[in-house]
Amino acid sequence: MMMLGGSMSYEFDEAKGRAVGSLIKMRGSILGLVLSVEEVIIERQPPRRKVWETRGRPNLLVIGGYRMGFEISASGAASRLRVFIDYGYPATIAGKLLGPLFGSMYARWCVNRMAKDAADAFAGSVRS
Structure with missing residues (x-):
């Protein structure tokens, strides 16, 4: 995942990340600042639904702890993808200032990125 010249x-x-209770740790940097977060899978119903949330206290800039996931449902001959994120702001002073300004923009970027990645992954599997 990269945004604003960052890396993770x-x-x-x-x-x-393919079982309830599974852990994913991410560490990276953006604009010279070190970021880190741990996620745990809390729901998994392949291939229909998966939900994960932060564990502990994430070290992020504009969002704090979050719960994120997706659901796939039938929609006629097609499928419908819903990606969601619920988040709070970081507890740091910088986070309290930057969160309200940029949190929703970053959350939207995350959701759109997941939706695009899913669309790209399934683009070649269209059946008639």
Whole structure:
């Protein structure tokens, strides 16, 4: 994941985010600041639904703890994807200032990125 010249590395447990309770750790930087977050999978109903949330206290700039996920449902001959995120602002002074200004923009970017990645992944699997 990269935004504003940032980078992020991922560390997965044995389940690689594919089981309830699985952990994903992310660490990176943006504009010279070190960021980190741990996520835990809290719901998984393949291929229809997956939900994860932060664990502990994330070290992020414009959003704090969050719960994020997706649902896929039938819609006639097609499928409908819903991606969602519920988040709070960081507890830091900078986060309290930057969160209200940029939190919704970043959350929208995350949701749109997930939706685009899903569309790209399924683009070649259209059946008639």
